[in-house]
Amino acid sequence: MAAEYERHRPEYPEEALRWAAGLLGLEERARLLDVGAGTGKLTRVLVALGYEVVAVEPGGPMLDQLRQAVPEAETLEGPAEAIALPDAGVDAAFAAQAFHWFDRERAIPELHRVVRPGGGLVLLWNWWDDRDPLQHELAELIGYAGHSPFSDDELPGAPWFRELGRTVVESADESSPDALVAMLATTSRFLTADPAEGADWLREVRERASKYGEQFPLPKLTYAFAFERLS
Ligand SMILES: C[S@@+](CC[C@H](N)C(=O)[O-])C[C@H]1O[C@@H](n2cnc3c(N)ncnc32)[C@H](O)[C@@H]1O
Numbered sequence: 711m712a713a714e715y716e717r718h719r720p721e722y723p724e725e726a727l728r729w730a731a732g733l734l735g736l737e738e739r740a741r742l743l744d745v746g747a748g749t750g751k752l753t754r755v756l757v758a759l760g761y762e763v764v765a766v767e768p769g770g771p772m773l774d775q776l777r778q779a780v781p782e783a784e785t786l787e788g789p790a791e792a793i794a795l796p797d798a799g800v801d802a803a804f805a806a807q808a809f810h811w812f813d814r815e816r817a818i819p820e821l822h823r824v825v826r827p828g829g830g831l832v833l834l835w836n837w838w839d840d841r842d843p844l845q846h847e848l849a850e851l852i853g854y855a856g857h858s859p860f861s862d863d864e865l866p867g868a869p870w871f872r873e874l875g876r877t878v879v880e881s882a883d884e885s886s887p888d889a890l891v892a893m894l895a896t897t898s899r900f901l902t903a904d905p906a907e908g909a910d911w912l913r914e915v916r917e918r919a920s921k922y923g924e925q926f927p928l929p930k931l932t933y934a935f936a937f938e939r940l941s
Pocket residue numbers: 719745746747748749750751752766767768769772788789790791805806807808811812813
């Protein structure tokens with residue numbers, strides 16, 4: 711599944727990261743933590759922007775993919791709740807499509823510990839864009855209709871962090887019925903379903919997506935939140 715994840719999941723638009731860097735006042739070559747880094751979809755964009763990145767990820771096979779894709783990054787195997795870094799070891803921490811998996815009671819103080827005073831935290835989620843006719847049609851079937859990737863009352867707050875701002879960046883990836891199905895097959899919605907039910911679900915997605923052609927742009931929305939560390 712780690713290889714499939716690497717192949718089919720989208721990256722993050724540079725624009726969202728430049729927005730966060732500006733708000734946090736990140737210096738060139740700042741030392742950043744990418745926590746819940748997976749196969750490094752965010753790590754590689756941060757490295758390409760010139761930052762020094764430490765990627766933390768509890769899944770060994772995901773981390774193996776990351777090491778191949780982004781050899782420049784330093785890697786640590788482990789969870790967000792116990793990060794093997796010294797106090798104030800990084801200028802900012804980033805988590806993409808991962809914060810909702812953390813045990814927030816333990817992870818937020820731990821992120822506060824490893825970020826230096828005056829540093830920041832950035833949370834990102836790629837999300838569906840249901841203004842796109844295909845995604846609008848699939849909203850009920852995929853299960854994102856009426857949902858957002860985060861809930862405001864679950865975001866970090868005092869005494870650890872204070873929100874500086876939030877934004878939504880629009881971008882699009884090339885997709886196809888096969889690519890869309892392969893991407894959905896890496897999601898927890900599919901991985902936790904009964905196998906027969908999961909297969910029916912993917913068949914239905916493929917059938918509906920096929921009406922939009924063999925290839926199509928798949929717009930997405932990237933939600934980004936920037937926080938400053940409270941002393
Ligand atoms: C949807 S993936 C996102 C991966 C990557 N950041 C990306 O954007 O492609 C969620 C990742 O969070 C990791 N994860 C789950 N629980 C975690 C925890 N408690 N601490 C850190 N990472 C965790 C998973 O192993 C997985 O790699």
